[in-house]
Amino acid sequence: MDRQFLILATACFLVAVVRTLLAFRARDFRLGRFNFFAIALGFVFQTAFLAVRGHQVGRCPITNLFEVFAFLAWSIVLIYMLVGPAYRLSLMGAFTAPLVFVIQIFALLAPIDVPHQTSAANPWLEFHASMGMIAYGAFALACVAGLMYLVQERQLKTRHLHSIFQHLPPLTDLHAAIMRLLWLGFVLYTAGLISGFFTGQPLPRIKIICAVIVWIFYAVILQGRYLFRLTPKHVAALCVVAFTAAVSVLWGITFVSQQLPSS
Amino acid sequence: MNLFCVGLSHHTANVETRERYARNGTASPLREKIGCTEALLLSTCNRVEVYGVCERPVESRAVFEIDDAAAFYRYESEECVQHLFRVASGLDSMVVGETEVLGQVKQAYEAARNSGGAGPFLHRLFQRAFRVAKQVRTQTEITRGAVSIGSVAVELAGKIFGELRERKVLVVGAGDTSERTARALASRGVSDLRVTNRSSERAETLAMSVGGRAVDFAHWEEQCREVDILISSTAADAPLLTREKLAPLLRERWDRPLFIIDIAVPRDVAPDVNELEGVYLYDIDSLQSIADQSLAQRREQIAAGEEIIAQHVAEFGGWLRGSRL
Numbered sequence: 001m002d003r004q005f006l007i008l009a010t011a012c013f014l015v016a017v018v019r020t021l022l023a024f025r026a027r028d029f030r031l032g033r034f035n036f037f038a039i040a041l042g043f044v045f046q047t048a049f050l051a052v053r054g055h056q057v058g059r060c061p062i063t064n065l066f067e068v069f070a071f072l073a074w075s076i077v078l079i080y081m082l083v084g085p086a087y088r089l090s091l092m093g094a095f096t097a098p099l100v101f102v103i104q105i106f107a108l109l110a111p112i113d114v115p116h117q118t119s120a121a122n123p124w125l126e127f128h129a130s131m132g133m134i135a136y137g138a139f140a141l142a143c144v145a146g147l148m149y150l151v152q153e154r155q156l157k158t159r160h161l162h163s164i165f166q167h168l169p170p171l172t173d174l175h176a177a178i179m180r181l182l183w184l185g186f187v188l189y190t191a192g193l194i195s196g197f198f199t200g201q202p203l204p205r206i207k208i209i210c211a212v213i214v215w216i217f218y219a220v221i222l223q224g225r226y227l228f229r230l231t232p233k234h235v236a237a238l239c240v241v242a243f244t245a246a247v248s249v250l251w252g253i254t255f256v257s258q259q260l261p262s263s
Numbered sequence: 264m265n266l267f268c269v270g271l272s273h274h275t276a277n278v279e280t281r282e283r284y285a286r287n288g289t290a291s292p293l294r295e296k297i298g299c300t301e302a303l304l305l306s307t308c309n310r311v312e313v314y315g316v317c318e319r320p321v322e323s324r325a326v327f328e329i330d331d332a333a334a335f336y337r338y339e340s341e342e343c344v345q346h347l348f349r350v351a352s353g354l355d356s357m358v359v360g361e362t363e364v365l366g367q368v369k370q371a372y373e374a375a376r377n378s379g380g381a382g383p384f385l386h387r388l389f390q391r392a393f394r395v396a397k398q399v400r401t402q403t404e405i406t407r408g409a410v411s412i413g414s415v416a417v418e419l420a421g422k423i424f425g426e427l428r429e430r431k432v433l434v435v436g437a438g439d440t441s442e443r444t445a446r447a448l449a450s451r452g453v454s455d456l457r458v459t460n461r462s463s464e465r466a467e468t469l470a471m472s473v474g475g476r477a478v479d480f481a482h483w484e485e486q487c488r489e490v491d492i493l494i495s496s497t498a499a500d501a502p503l504l505t506r507e508k509l510a511p512l513l514r515e516r517w518d519r520p521l522f523i524i525d526i527a528v529p530r531d532v533a534p535d536v537n538e539l540e541g542v543y544l545y546d547i548d549s550l551q552s553i554a555d556q557s558l559a560q561r562r563e564q565i566a567a568g569e570e571i572i573a574q575h576v577a578e579f580g581g582w583l584r585g586s587r588l
């Protein structure tokens with residue numbers, strides 16, 4: 001039953017992706033409401049999935065890799081719903097929907113929905129994990145905004161202005177959105193990281209090292225502007241690199257966690 | 264009853280002919296002269312047209328003193344409706360998709376309404392035309408993209424900086440195109456406009472006319488540390504700004520983009536300046552090419568606009584026939 005909600009959510013994101021492709025093919029770049037509502041409906045189904053699964057496992061549903069990816073996809077859409085309209089980045093939906101769709105398709109198709117033996121619910125552990133996941137959602141959106149920045153920058157630099165150019169947000173607005181998303185993600189990630197030490201459970205060294213590396217990476221991006229004179233383009237590119245690395249680390253951490261008797 | 268439109272436009276007449284027939288005011292005197300129940304005059308720099316509703320057929324020569332028949336066109340009934348919808352939507356304009364014409368049609372309608380020239384038929388026709396124009400504008404890309412050098416520059420500035428109010432602009436050289444571009448930027452809210460020129464008097468004059476301030480030409484490159492947008496259009500034979508000169512100035516502003524508009528021929532800014540990080544250099548050819556692309560894109564949207572208009576013409580035609588017009 002719960003997987004059906006996730007399948008429905010994935011179908012909503014597929015509709016948004018197809019609508020985007022059809023619109024772009026027809027050279028119509030006013031995605032606006034349709035995409036937003038398709039993504040919003042997907043978000044409702046995602047939330048329903050997490051609620052049902054959470055009820056089943058009796059805790060925050062991030063007990064295996066399947067749930068982790070579903071929670072990550074939900075976090076990305078949550079942050080999108082919060083920042084997309086606020087920063088007039090509606091076109092971000094055109095970039096966000098494919099990302100979420102790919103994550104969920106992978107989660108649904110890969111044999112990773114394996115029940116994992118967990119200990120009793122631990123509020124600190126749940127806070128730690130959920131903060132980390134929502135932080136990843138913010139980092140994912142920073143990555144999406146970074147990609148938009150790189151596309152816009154490339155078009156302006158090469159003077160090859162395709163129609164999509166007319167609807168991408170200004171470079172300075174994108175940079176501002178990237179910085180805000182990075183700060184939001186960084187604060188949440190830091191809170192999640194610190195709370196990990198209060199879980200009362202032994203922390204695998206590899207998990208701590210990986211988490212700290214991700215934290216340092218994002219700290220460097222945030223302060224690199226002053227330390228290394230990083231240009232907005234470098235920041236945008238680093239957001240893409242950092243998120244790719246962070247997802248790999250997340251995968252690694254979850255894999256390691258599943259090898260342990262409890263987490 | 265007959266609904267008709269007689270007139271001439273940039274499609275059929277050159278500017279001298281259009282000037283000869285251009286009129287101010289309303290079609291009231293004409294209405295009385297030709298005995299129409301309703302009449303409206305639309306006179307812009309690209310067209311002079313009279314829309315009328317008469318109980319009996321009216322010859323075009325009664326509307327205009329025609330000495331060049333080829334310059335005039337005449338549309339009746341549904342063709343007249345279609346023509347007005349095309350005009351109001353900007354599909355018949357010289358620059359396809361321009362929106363100024365809709366304001367002019369509205370003004371013409373207001374003038375006719377105030378003078379009693381627009382009665383129930385023209386009221387219904389023009390209200391529908393305004394609706395059609397809005398629909399064409401919002402449901403197609405007909406108004407998208409800038410189609411002149413100045414507006415392309417402003418649009419690009421908007422794509423780089425977003426809000427332009429806080430941006431600093433330096434104009435190097437006091438040519439006409441740079442003045443127009445500076446004015447276009449000022450109209451978007453730029454308040455810090457600086458002008459420099461070999462002749463300080465011309466710099467002062469231009470600065471005053473665009474609401475800016477003149478700066479010393481001897482050290483104008485130093486301004487690149489501060490300004491966000493640089494417009495250059497001097498008559499220099501060799502580039503004034505090279506990569507070697509600009510690179511050291513950019514070290515203090517590594518996190519702020521610099522938009523350079525070089526509208527001089529020969530060019531004032533060496534092309535390899537565009538390779539510097541955070542610098543976006545556009546010369547006259549690249550600006551013109553973007554304007555041409557936008558115009559081509561607008562033309563691609565004409566068919567979509569015509570479809571919308573056809574639906575409305577069919578609906579309005581039904582009403583026309585029902586009202587025995």
